[in-house]
Amino acid sequence: xxxxxxxxxxxxxxxxxxFTLKLDEGVSLAMRVSFAQDMFPGVxxxxxGVWPADDGELSVSMRGGGAVVELRAPRRPCARSRYQCGxxxxxxxxxxxxxxxxxxxxxxxxxxxxxxxxxxxxxxxARNTIFYVRDPVATFTEFRRVLKPNGIAxxxxxxxxxxxxxxxxxQWRALVAAASWAWRTPDIGRKLHGxxxxxxxxxxxxxxxxxxxxxxxxxGMIRTVADYARDSTQLEPARxxxxxxxxxxxxxxxTFLAIAPQFVVTAAP
Numbered sequence: 001x002x003x004x005x006x007x008x009x010x011x012x013x014x015x016x017x018x019f020t021l022k023l024d025e026g027v028s029l030a031m032r033v034s035f036a037q038d039m040f041p042g043v044x045x046x047x048x049g050v051w052p053a054d055d056g057e058l059s060v061s062m063r064g065g066g067a068v069v070e071l072r073a074p075r076r077p078c079a080r081s082r083y084q085c086g087x088x089x090x091x092x093x094x095x096x097x098x099x100x101x102x103x104x105x106x107x108x109x110x111x112x113x114x115x116x117x118x119x120x121x122x123x124x125x126a127r128n129t130i131f132y133v134r135d136p137v138a139t140f141t142e143f144r145r146v147l148k149p150n151g152i153a154x155x156x157x158x159x160x161x162x163x164x165x166x167x168x169x170x171q172w173r174a175l176v177a178a179a180s181w182a183w184r185t186p187d188i189g190r191k192l193h194g195x196x197x198x199x200x201x202x203x204x205x206x207x208x209x210x211x212x213x214x215x216x217x218x219x220g221m222i223r224t225v226a227d228y229a230r231d232s233t234q235l236e237p238a239r240x241x242x243x244x245x246x247x248x249x250x251x252x253x254x255t256f257l258a259i260a261p262q263f264v265v266t267a268a269p
Contacts, residue, residue, distance in 0.1 A: 112138040116146045119269075127156040130195075131188035140199030140267075147269040153201065155265045158221075159189025165222060166257040167250050171243050178235045179228035189263035201267035210261040216251050218258040 095101045107115055112135050124143045133139045143153045160180065165172040180186045189208075196204045226240050250256035 112142055114142045114146055118145055119148050119151075121146050122148055122151050124151070124153040125156075126154075128158060130155060130157055130192070131183040131185045134184060136185065136188065136191070136195045137198045140195055140201060143267075144199060144201050144269040149269060151269055153196075153265075153267050153269075155192055155196070155267075157189045157192055157263050158260055159263060160186045160225070162187075162189065163221075163260045164258070165218075165247070167246060167255055168243055171239075171246075174235065175225050175229045175240065175243060178232045179225045181232055182228040189261065192263050192265040196265050196267045201269065203266075203268040205266045207264040207266075208261050209264060210259055213258040213260075214254075214256055216256065218260055219247070221260060222247060222258065 092101070095104050109115075112133065124147060126139075126143075130136050130139060140153070140155075147153060160176050160183070163172070163176070168175070176186070185191065193204060193206045223244070226244055229235055230237060230240050247256065
């Protein structure tokens, strides 16, 4: 479904007060955000957030220029990519199998503030999370607040600009560029050390780890990038499909190689 002239006219009439539009699932998140920015030139992308709405829909909200824009689409079973949905399901199953389900609490946060008392936790672990947050320094500062004096924070993040997938070569670079709208800080890996320092964490150490993949272990990451690139509408779907097919052929003939360095920061409060 395209965002048509009628929708634009409805938005224009109510731009001073904000508006809610019901859009079907065929309208990607990137298209909804682009539409809002077209209607409200003063809206900053820093105000974009995605949250499950009370009525079972997904809400994309932006604030700026005196207006609040709220674009809604029917909520899917999982708001993230297929890969991330699978990880969530697998984690729940592991917790249940280990008898730990009753010890796990999930919170949906709209700010960096953690619903945890000061000096409460022995460990804080964040993996492939910080490149989504609005304010990484404030998030690390929260880690420092909730850790006990002898606690430790472990943060592990990718750095998409430093990843490589063969035989895609430059095609991979194009996919990453098209998908980058989905992460607030796609190159977060190289920034972690400085972020931890600015958050006044102590005993900050940094490692960069990588294990070349020739068997498809990183297919989940590749498909996630492809999904986000598809949502961006910057690349033709046929081009994305062709890249994924090339990956499958390279796995079959033994020419596949993927490298995704992981930046690991360990710090104390």
